[in-house]
Amino acid sequence: MVSIVSLQGVVALLGRFPALAGADLEVGESEIVLVQGPNGAGKSTLLRVCAGLLRIEAGWAEVLGHDLVTDRAAVRRSVGLLGHDTALYDDLTVEENLRFWARASRVEDDAVPAALDRLGVAERLRDVSVRNLSAGQRRRTALAAVVVRRPHLWLLDEPHSGLDQSGRDLIDQVILDAAAAGATVMLASHELDRTLDLATRHLTVAGGAITSDERGSRNPGGHDAA
Amino acid sequence: MTNPPIDLPAHTGSRTTRLLGVAVLVGVVTMILLGFFVAPEDDLMADSVRMIFVHVPSAILTYVAFSVTAIGSVMWLWKRSVWWDIVAHSSAEIGVIFCGLTLITGSIWGRPTWNTYWEWGDVRLVTTLILFVLMVGYLAVRSMDGDESAVATRASVVGIIAAVNIPIINRSVEWWADRTLHQQSSITDGKLEDWTLFTMFLGIVVSGVFYTWAMTHRFRIAWLERELRDGDLGEAIAARRAEAAASGGVS
Amino acid sequence: MTHLGYLIAGWGITLGALGIYAFRLAVRGRTLAARVPVERRRWMTAEDDS
Amino acid sequence: MLRDVWLIATKDLQIEWRSRVTFSQVGPFAGLVLVLFGFALDANRPVLLQATSGLFWVTVMFVSTLAVQRSTSIETTDGARRALLLAGIEPAAVFVGKSIAVAVQLLVVEIVLLAGVVVLYSAHVEAWGLVFATCLVATVGIAAAGTLLGALVAGVRARETVLPILLLPVLAPVLIGATRAFDDALGSVAVDGWSWLGLLAGFGVINVVLGALSYGVLLEET
Numbered sequence: 001m002v003s004i005v006s007l008q009g010v011v012a013l014l015g016r017f018p019a020l021a022g023a024d025l026e027v028g029e030s031e032i033v034l035v036q037g038p039n040g041a042g043k044s045t046l047l048r049v050c051a052g053l054l055r056i057e058a059g060w061a062e063v064l065g066h067d068l069v070t071d072r073a074a075v076r077r078s079v080g081l082l083g084h085d086t087a088l089y090d091d092l093t094v095e096e097n098l099r100f101w102a103r104a105s106r107v108e109d110d111a112v113p114a115a116l117d118r119l120g121v122a123e124r125l126r127d128v129s130v131r132n133l134s135a136g137q138r139r140r141t142a143l144a145a146v147v148v149r150r151p152h153l154w155l156l157d158e159p160h161s162g163l164d165q166s167g168r169d170l171i172d173q174v175i176l177d178a179a180a181a182g183a184t185v186m187l188a189s190h191e192l193d194r195t196l197d198l199a200t201r202h203l204t205v206a207g208g209a210i211t212s213d214e215r216g217s218r219n220p221g222g223h224d225a226a
Numbered sequence: 227m228t229n230p231p232i233d234l235p236a237h238t239g240s241r242t243t244r245l246l247g248v249a250v251l252v253g254v255v256t257m258i259l260l261g262f263f264v265a266p267e268d269d270l271m272a273d274s275v276r277m278i279f280v281h282v283p284s285a286i287l288t289y290v291a292f293s294v295t296a297i298g299s300v301m302w303l304w305k306r307s308v309w310w311d312i313v314a315h316s317s318a319e320i321g322v323i324f325c326g327l328t329l330i331t332g333s334i335w336g337r338p339t340w341n342t343y344w345e346w347g348d349v350r351l352v353t354t355l356i357l358f359v360l361m362v363g364y365l366a367v368r369s370m371d372g373d374e375s376a377v378a379t380r381a382s383v384v385g386i387i388a389a390v391n392i393p394i395i396n397r398s399v400e401w402w403a404d405r406t407l408h409q410q411s412s413i414t415d416g417k418l419e420d421w422t423l424f425t426m427f428l429g430i431v432v433s434g435v436f437y438t439w440a441m442t443h444r445f446r447i448a449w450l451e452r453e454l455r456d457g458d459l460g461e462a463i464a465a466r467r468a469e470a471a472a473s474g475g476v477s
Numbered sequence: 478m479t480h481l482g483y484l485i486a487g488w489g490i491t492l493g494a495l496g497i498y499a500f501r502l503a504v505r506g507r508t509l510a511a512r513v514p515v516e517r518r519r520w521m522t523a524e525d526d527s
Numbered sequence: 528m529l530r531d532v533w534l535i536a537t538k539d540l541q542i543e544w545r546s547r548v549t550f551s552q553v554g555p556f557a558g559l560v561l562v563l564f565g566f567a568l569d570a571n572r573p574v575l576l577q578a579t580s581g582l583f584w585v586t587v588m589f590v591s592t593l594a595v596q597r598s599t600s601i602e603t604t605d606g607a608r609r610a611l612l613l614a615g616i617e618p619a620a621v622f623v624g625k626s627i628a629v630a631v632q633l634l635v636v637e638i639v640l641l642a643g644v645v646v647l648y649s650a651h652v653e654a655w656g657l658v659f660a661t662c663l664v665a666t667v668g669i670a671a672a673g674t675l676l677g678a679l680v681a682g683v684r685a686r687e688t689v690l691p692i693l694l695l696p697v698l699a700p701v702l703i704g705a706t707r708a709f710d711d712a713l714g715s716v717a718v719d720g721w722s723w724l725g726l727l728a729g730f731g732v733i734n735v736v737l738g739a740l741s742y743g744v745l746l747e748e749t
Contacts, residue, residue, distance in 0.1 A: 011463060015373030016456040021466035051613060057459075077615035085606030089538070091546040100538050104531070104614040129545070207470030208463075238506030254492065261488075267479070274480040280491040303744060323498055331487045338480050356696045363693040370683045376748040380679050383741050384693060387675070390737055391697050394730055398700035401726070402707060436495060443502040450509040 002029045004153055004184045005050055009059035011208075012049050019045035021208035022059065027186065027201075030179050032218065034199035035188040042208040043188035044083070047155040050186065051081045064152055077105065080151030082159055086142035090131040094121060094141050097130055101145045115144040120170055135162040140170075147174065154178055156187040160194060172198055238446040246439040253432030257425065265421040275422065277335040283429040284328040287437055288354070291321025292361065292389070299385030302378055308452075311378045314385060316444035318364050320437060325358045353396045360388040374456075531616045535624025540631060542601055549597045553590045553636055560586045561643045572649075577716075579650050580709030583640055584702050587633065587669070591698070592691050594632050595673035598625055599681045608681070608746060618743035622674060626738065630670035637662045650713055657712040657720050664724055665705040668731035672697050675738035678745045700730050 005027035012020040019042050027033055035043050048054045050063050052072035061068040066075040088097045095112060102109040116126060119140040130138060139162050146154065154175070160168045175185050175198060189195045196202065197217060204212040239247075261279040268275035298314025301307050332351055333343045345351060364384045370377060418426070456462065543549055564582055568575040602608045611621055641658070644650045652658055676693050680686040704723040711720025 015375075016459070016462070018459070018463045018466045021463045021470075053609060053612065073612075073615070076613045079613065081609075081613055083606060083609070085609075087606045087610035089542055089601065089607065090604065091542045092538075096541070100534070101610065101614065103534055104611065104616055106615070207468065207472070208466045209470040211470050236507060236511040237503065238510060239503070258488075262484075272479040274483060276484050277487045280488055284491065303741075320498075323494060327491050327494060330490055334483050334487045334490075338483055356699050359692065359696040363689065363696070366685070366689050366692055367679070370680075370685055370689065372683060379744055379748045383675075383679055383745060386741065387672075387693075387697060387737060390733060391700075391730075394700050394726070394733065395696075398703045398726055398730075401723070402703045436499075440499060440502060443499075443506055447502065447506050447509055450506070450513050453513050454509065 003027070003062070004029055004031075004064060005186070006062045007049070007059065008061070010049060010056055010061050011058040012045055012054045013057050014045065018057075018208055020049060023049075023205075023209050025203070025210055025213075027184060029184060030182055031184050031201055032175060032179050032199045032216075033184075033186045033201045033203060034192075034195045034216070035186060035203045035205055036190070036192060036195075037205035037211075041205045043205050044157050045208075046205060047081065047083075047157055047186060047188060050153065051079045051155055052076045053081075078151060079153045079155055080146035080149050081155045081157075082143055082146050083157050086138050087145070088130045088138065088141060091129060093127050093129055094133070095126040097141065098145055098148060102148045105149050107149055109148075111148050111150075112144075115147040116141075118147060118170075118174065119144040120166065136164055136167055139163055140167060143171065143174065150183075152183055154183055154185040154187075156185065158189060159187055160189065160191050168194060238443045238450070240442075243439055243442050246435055246442070250432060250436045250439060253428065253435065257429055257432060260421065260425040260428065265425045266419050268419075268422075274335060274338045277331060278418075278422070279425050279429045281328065281331040281335055282426055283433040284324045284331060285350075285354070286430055287433045288321055288325040288328050288357070290434070291317045291324060291437065292357065295321060295361075295364070295385050296389035299382035299389075302382045303386075306375070308378075311382070312445055312448040312452075313441070314382065315368055316441055316448060318361055318368070318385070319444060320440050322358070322361050322365060324433075324437075325354060325361060328354055329358060349396065349400045352399045353392070356395050356399075357388070357392060360384075360392075364388065528617055528620050531620035532624040532627065535616070535621055536627040536631075539598060539601065539625055539628030543597075543628070543632060549594050549632055552593050552597075554639075556593070557586055557590060557636060557640055558643070561640070561647055565647055575648055576650060576713070579644050579648055580706045580713055580715065583637075583644060583709060584665075584705045586640060587637060587665075587705075588695060588698055588702060590636050591629070591633060591669050591673050592694055594629050594636075595677040595694070596687065596690060598629050598674065599677035599686075603682045612746060618746045619739040621746070622678075622738045622742035623735075626667075626670040626674040626735070629674055630666045633666045633670060634662060637666065652712060653714040654712040654720070657708060660724060661705050661708040661712065661720070661727065664727045664731060665701050668701050668727060668734055669698060671731060671734040671738050675734065675742060675745075678742055681745075697734075700726060704730070 003026060005025060007023050007025040010020055010023045011018055021042075023042070023046060025046075035046060037043055045054065049056065049061065049068070052063065052066070052068055052075040055072070056069050063075045064078050066072075068075065087101075089100070092100065094116070098112045098116065099109040102112055121137065121140050121144060125133065125137060130141065133141065139159075143156075143159065146156075156175070159171050159175075163171065172194070175187070179185055179200075187195065187199075199216040200218045201216050202212075202214045203210050257279060261276050265276065265279075267273045294317040295314045298310040298317065301310035302314060329351070332354070336345060336351075337343050364381060367381045367384050368377065370380070372380075560582070564578070565575070568578060602611070612618075641662075645652065673694055676690060676697070679693070680689050683689070704727045707716075707718055708720035708723040708727070710716035711718050711723075
């Protein structure tokens with residue numbers, strides 16, 4: 001199995017608070033990993049560490065073959081992170097935002113219309129300023145920006161929040177397609193009823209460490225085991 | 227740590243700092259005696275020349291202190307050394323005091339000698355004022371909210387910006403004023419009497435010793451503050467892991 | 478002595494300000510040190526012991 | 528690298544073109560300054576003419592703090608800073624791109640101000656070449672120092688007060704140098720204006736280099 005994420009005893013600080021206090025994790029190709037746990041457990045920090053955004057205070061970590069201790073910037077271009085904020089510019093239109101982020105990430109911006117279609121962002125909305133979008137439309141646009149990048153590792157923090165039923169279904173499908181295409185997905189979520197079936201693995205995070213790690217009902221890269 | 231040290235004092239002093247402190251006190255008394263009774267009056271400035279004994283040492287220590295801050299800033303960015311970060315912060319705080327004193331004594335001295343409290347045409351005065359504002363800005367950045375290492379990084383960049391820009395500020399003021407009232411290096415042109423020179427250098431030494439004393443105490447205070455605020459990282463990690471254990475045991 | 482007023486002001490402010498700062502440092506050090514457990518007052522054991 | 532610089536600069540300018548946030552703050556402010564000083568000093572036209580160049584550059588200084596604040600808040604309001612890191616753009620390219628956008632906006636303000644002083648104060652420009660060269664070189668320095676310090680206070684509560692405290696003293700050489708060069712160009716004081724351009728250029732180079740080197744650590748930290 002090719003190792004995509006490999007953490008050993010990782011400690012990461014927010015200020016001086018050890019948000020991760022010795023996390024160990026191995027994630028392989030095409031896995032869909034659900035990260036669950038109470039608020040403040042360290043889920044978002046775990047995703048940010050995997051994205052190469054946080055300094056690693058102690059321990060060892062490798063993501064997509066990049067050593068995060070010595071050079072955490074190198075991995076960034078290959079991951080897609082959907083965080084709590086959507087990283088969209090209010091005064092640009094939906095399409096302009098996506099084209100900007102595509103060019104910034106050095107991918108072709110021809111993929112932009114297709115990605116917007118994929119996320120069900122209606123044609124009439126594309127020339128609207130992001131400022132005028134609803135929270136759900138904004139979230140879809142942000143996820144479209146991740147889709148455009150075609151990342152090898154998807155890091156989704158509460159991807160379902162603020163979305164209607166069709167939006168949630170759409171996100172599940174996007175995640176499944178990504179995994180089927182060989183990407184690895186880690187998603188932090190509280191919506192267990194929805195995500196438990198989706199994931200190939202269930203991690204529980206508490207106190208800045210991974211406290212349980214179970215196989216899910218779905219096999220990596222394959223279809224329903226049931 | 228087998229024998230716990232007995233009777234540790236609850237203050238930031240030590241034998242060394244007490245020695246330094248005594249040296250400063252002796253130095254100050256000597257300065258007053260030499261400055262007011264031994265050093266002769268100046269032909270031009272009469273007794274007002276005795277202001278030099280507090281003004282010049284303050285000015286020199288200002289630049290020493292801010293140079294240390296600049297070095298500490300570089301070392302923080304380069305090595306992420308907390309030790310240097312505290313040094314930079316402590317030195318800036320003491321430097322601002324010396325800088326303020328330089329401006330105040332300078333302008334008090336300016337009144338009898340130049341007949342004005344403030345002379346915009348004077349290069350060093352104006353540069354020192356700008357430096358003062360910059361370092362107040364440095365301390366303002368220090369007191370901003372945000373996590374500790376972010377604050378240290380922001381402050382370090384300010385320290386470096388100030389250090390890099392001060393020469394060009396000085397240059398610009400120099401050209402702009404195109405004249406300066408300041409004593410054209412009164413130290414080297416031999417116009418000062420021997421005792422005046424000696425007392426001034428003694429003043430620099432005494433201020434330097436005071437700076438060392440204050441730095442030591444200020445450093446230890448900053449260290450204690452960190453200890454109180456963060457505790458030990460190892461303990462924090464242990465506490466964090468205990469949360470995990472409480473919620474179901476580590477796999 | 479000429480300019481005595483100016484001199485007293487200049488010297489007084491300098492010594493006064495530095496004195497007050499030194500005093501405040503010492504007081505702050507004492508209050509803080511009292512609140513930190515003995516084993517974490519590092520310099521006392523590491524550098525020199527009085 | 529150049530491609531990224533262009534991308535960032537056009538993005539910031541496009542945002543300003545759409546929203547006109549900076550312009551709507553700065554326009555009335557600059558107009559007000561011109562008119563108020565006109566009232567205050569008009570009884571004495573020679574004094575007004577003498578003060579023109581200083582007035583011009585003091586206004587530009589204040590405008591620059593507004594422009595920099597806006598330029599910074601574009602990236603901080605919705606976490607775009609983090610996204611820029613993830614996109615893998617060189618921080619130096621972000622710095623240069625944002626500086627260019629700020630500089631272009633400042634240049635527009637300067638042209639408007641220039642028209643203002645010519646019309647309202649009847650300032651007589653003797654050397655247009657010197658005026659434009661000064662604006663260009665001074666603005667590069669202002670934009671670079673401003674963009675760097677803007678990133679430094681980004682996302683902090685007291686940023687509106689801290690930014691001017693830091694930026695204005697750093698800009699002192701620009702204020703002095705550009706004012707002197709304008710004095711020459713407007714014929715109000717007999718100095719050699721071109722010699723001041725060297726100082727302005729030096730300031731620009733130093734602060735562009737400083738910004739390009741340190742923008743990255745600031746972007747990473749927050």
